[in-house]
Amino acid sequence: MSKSAIDTIMEKSVIPSFSSLGSSIRSRLFNWQTLSSYSLTGKVVVITGATSGIGEAGARHYAQLGATLVIVARSAEKVEALTAKLQKETGNNQVFSVIADLGDQDEVRKAAAELALRWPVINVLVHNAGALFNKRKRAANGTDLSVELMVATPFLLTGLLLRNLEAAAQQQDESTGMTPAAARVLTMSSGGMYTQPLKVDALQMSEESYQGAQQYALAKRAQVILNQMWATRVPADKVVFHALHPGWVSTPGITEALPGFSRILGPLGLLRSADMGADTMVWLSADEQAMNSSGKFWHDRQARNIDMSNNTRNADTPTKRQALWQWCEKHTNWSFTP
């Protein structure tokens, strides 16, 4: 049986793919290049949600690979402790922070203005912050917090930083001295999005029908669709866009959101470590393969289908996609101009 046939069978049977088995088997099967062999020297990487779990593991790799690392976080105390820790552990002094609650559009705008001013060229922007709220939470503007944090905020932040990202393609690549490279925008979605179709009118569940896992999956589905839509709007020689899912990862976030799930899978060794969960994110930030396409959805270093059922496939229409984009533009008061 070929390696890709084994990979496909794993993907279709979910547990071997999403669990720690997925990354252990695939890393050996495809002889993954170690992350430590890449360099991000001379690259500016901006990441959200790095004060915990997958993002923190990713941030450590970025610092180790020599990136100028900018962590956008809501807690000044947490992020100061983290930047000091990363600088000490990796010897990289180019680790910075910008403070923003990403559930608050005013703070997102302020953070974007600060980022744009301090780092005129941004090479990698990683939208990793996210959470599953079993009990509904609302953003500062009253929107469902899952939708604000994981749909509206990444849209607005990408939009407000677009010129800084596009500037990367004009910058000489210091690490190789070769031609300038397009920037990369990465969005951390979830395999949970396979369970929900694209919805725009009902993107925010009603109060009566609210279920945290379903609301989370709706937002994660929207992220994957928007990733594809950005890729059709922005030329890939300027910016490439990729979404990904990390599998099932042992993090404070999953323990809080899905305690039963963690209690069962954890002792069986089926949850991934945070490092495993961050692998494809860091790999997409550094490997040349990410530059060969735009708008893809990745898991374990392979582009994947965004649908596993006709339910989600049939619901994904050009009209609904357009409506989602328009919702984002109206909601954030930011419009795309090529």
Ligand SMILES: NC(=O)c1ccc[n+]([C@@H]2O[C@H](COP(=O)([O-])OP(=O)(O)OC[C@H]3O[C@@H](n4cnc5c(N)ncnc54)[C@H](OP(=O)(O)O)[C@@H]3O)[C@@H](O)[C@H]2O)c1
């Ligand atoms: N763990 C999994 O199995 C899994 C599976 C699929 C997808 N994911 C996705 O992976 C990403 C990381 O998740 P994780 O498991 O590593 O979770 P985590 O440990 O809870 O980390 C979440 C991060 O997001 C930040 N964040 C949350 N709300 C924020 C807000 N309003 N403003 C600014 N930052 C905020 C958190 O900041 P604080 O430290 O201040 O709370 C933290 O840094 C999320 O997008 C999640 O949906 C995870």
